[in-house]
Amino acid sequence: MAARTLEGRIAERTAAMDAAGLRRILRPPSGIDLSSNDYLGLARDARVVERFAAAVRTEGCGATGSRLLRGHRSAFADLERRFARFKGAEAAIFFGSGYAANIGVLATFAEAGDLILSDELNHASLIDGMRLSKARRVVFPHCDVDALARLLDAESGQSRQGQTFVVTESLFSMDGDRAPLDAYAALCRATGAALVVDEAHAVGVCGARGSGFVEEVGVVEDVFLSIDTAGKALGAAGAFVSGPAWAIEHLVQKARTYVFSTAPPPALAAALDESLAIVDGEPERRIRVAERAAQLRRLLAEAGLTTDSGTHVIPVVLGDAGRSTSVASAMAAAGFDVRAIRPPTVPEGTSRLRISVNALLDAATIDRFAAALIAEVGRSSTAAGKVRARR
Numbered sequence: 001m002a003a004r005t006l007e008g009r010i011a012e013r014t015a016a017m018d019a020a021g022l023r024r025i026l027r028p029p030s031g032i033d034l035s036s037n038d039y040l041g042l043a044r045d046a047r048v049v050e051r052f053a054a055a056v057r058t059e060g061c062g063a064t065g066s067r068l069l070r071g072h073r074s075a076f077a078d079l080e081r082r083f084a085r086f087k088g089a090e091a092a093i094f095f096g097s098g099y100a101a102n103i104g105v106l107a108t109f110a111e112a113g114d115l116i117l118s119d120e121l122n123h124a125s126l127i128d129g130m131r132l133s134k135a136r137r138v139v140f141p142h143c144d145v146d147a148l149a150r151l152l153d154a155e156s157g158q159s160r161q162g163q164t165f166v167v168t169e170s171l172f173s174m175d176g177d178r179a180p181l182d183a184y185a186a187l188c189r190a191t192g193a194a195l196v197v198d199e200a201h202a203v204g205v206c207g208a209r210g211s212g213f214v215e216e217v218g219v220v221e222d223v224f225l226s227i228d229t230a231g232k233a234l235g236a237a238g239a240f241v242s243g244p245a246w247a248i249e250h251l252v253q254k255a256r257t258y259v260f261s262t263a264p265p266p267a268l269a270a271a272l273d274e275s276l277a278i279v280d281g282e283p284e285r286r287i288r289v290a291e292r293a294a295q296l297r298r299l300l301a302e303a304g305l306t307t308d309s310g311t312h313v314i315p316v317v318l319g320d321a322g323r324s325t326s327v328a329s330a331m332a333a334a335g336f337d338v339r340a341i342r343p344p345t346v347p348e349g350t351s352r353l354r355i356s357v358n359a360l361l362d363a364a365t366i367d368r369f370a371a372a373l374i375a376e377v378g379r380s381s382t383a384a385g386k387v388r389a390r391r
Contacts, residue, residue: 021321022342031337032365034355039205039312040285041360042235042275051274052236055267063263068252071263079269080240086211086276087228088220089242093251096264098200098229101239103129104255105196105225106167109247110135113162117151117193119143119179121172126198130167142172145183152191164193165224170213171202174346174354176313178202178213185222194224201313204233205286210279230268234275238264285359292366293357299370305377314355316377323380324351330376336369 017023029036042048055075063071076094084092095101106129110116114135118126121142130137140147148166155164166188168179181197188195199212207215214223225243230236241251251258278285293312301308305316318324324340331338331353342351353373357366 021325029337031332031335032361032369033337033358034361034369035337035339036358037201037232037356038235039201039233039289039356039358040235040279041358042204042233042278045235045275045278047278048235048271048274052267052271055270056265059266061265061267063266065263066259066261067263068259073263073266073269075266075269075273076263079273082273082276083228083240084242086209086280087226087240087242088211088215089226090245091248092240092242093248093255093258094230094264094269095239095241095255095258096261097237098198098227098231098239099125099128100257100261101227101229101241102126102198103132104251104257105227105241106130106165107132107257108251108255109133109163109194109225110165111162115155115162115164117148117164117166119168121175122167122169123173123198123200126167126169135162135165143177143179145180145187148184149187152187152193156191164191165196166193167196167198169198169200171199171206171311171313173201173313174341174352175315176310178311181213181217181219181223185217185219189222195219195222196225196227197223198227200227200229200232200239201311203228204275204279205289205312208283210283210286230272230275234272234279236268236271236275238268238272288359289357292359292361292363295363296355296357296366296370299367300374303370303374303377305374312357314357315352316355316373317350317352318377318380319349319351321351324353327373327376327380328353330380331373334372334376336372338373 065071080092080094095104102125110133112134116130116135116137118130118137118139119142120139138151140151166184170181171178184195197214202213204210206213209215214220214226225241227241229239289312297308297310297314300306306314321342328338328340338353338355341354
């Protein structure tokens with residue numbers, strides 16, 4: 001009886017998702033990639049693939065245990081030292097995923113009596129990490145420096161004894177905009193708050209060296225911890241946390257998502273070592289991403305579909321979930337893989353196509369994609385208008 005009741009409850013919720021156009025479907029890649037996070041095109045780069053394959057033949061497929069049990073390898077330690085140098089930090093630690101890294105950082109450092117000030121559009125993994133901590137959480141409006149300043153001022157006026165953390169993404173994954181990190185850094189310096197920055201969509205792409213938006217803005221020394229996923233621009237999997245040596249050692253000892261997780265496959269260390277070498281040696285890849293993204297933003301902005309400012313993540317907000325999925329399906333039929341993003345990933349009424357530009361796209365492909373998308377959005381607008389008229 002209990003099983004039937006549970007099944008019925010889930011069936012009702014699934015039906016509600018279907019009615020709202022919010023049910024998600026697993027679909028493998030097909031067509032030209034304008035949706036993945038492989039910004040530099042490293043996931044299939046022959047050099048990265050060969051390093052990974054050679055390491056699998058040497059190390060095997062799995063680590064066989066947690067890093068503190070039998071899963072540690074010298075290759076992990078070497079990679080962590082390299083990544084720390086890359087980020088301009090004292091030390092780094094490698095987690096199995098960005099989700100595990102964000103939860104590990106926030107649940108470990110934020111304690112009872114502490115305060116976390118969080119941007120309202122932070123990623124779900126950051127939100128879940130805050131929830132698992134014992135700290136109080138206050139959400140401030142997206143990228144609002146004045147609101148953050150008021151919160152920090154109010155908290156300092158209460159003679160609080162705990163630590164305050166300011167948590168933000170550097171480049172936001174759904175809107176493609178960037179946090180005002182220079183202003184945040186100044187506020188944190190003035191108040192003693194610890195600035196935690198998720199660089200998932202910036203590492204490899206932003207900055208003169210490609211180490212992220214923290215580097216580009218020049219606030220490396222002001223950031224307490226930087227969290228950088230390796231499954232996006234770096235083309236593999238896992239995530240790094242970099243910062244002061246004492247903080248990284250504390251994560252080794254106390255982060256539950258590190259201590260109690262089987263270590264990532266050792267071959268990942270070899271693949272990521274090669275990825276970092278390419279990021280260091282081929283700056284033209286991130287230059288090409290910036291150029292192609294600027295081209296696409298300009299074309300879409302001229303059609304009124306987005307703004308002509310931003311990054312390699314370009315939102316085309318269509319509002320209605322059904323319309324977004326319909327346009328995405330039409331673009332797939334035209335040979336372009338771009339996906340619809342709907343609530344709860346984005347707020348109600350802001351369903352969109354999330355377009356991401358990568359270094360493997362050429363200018364002609366960008367032109368063709370823009371023309372096809374502009375035409376399809378126009379057709380979907382006409383169709384939506386006819387539906388409203390019939391009602």
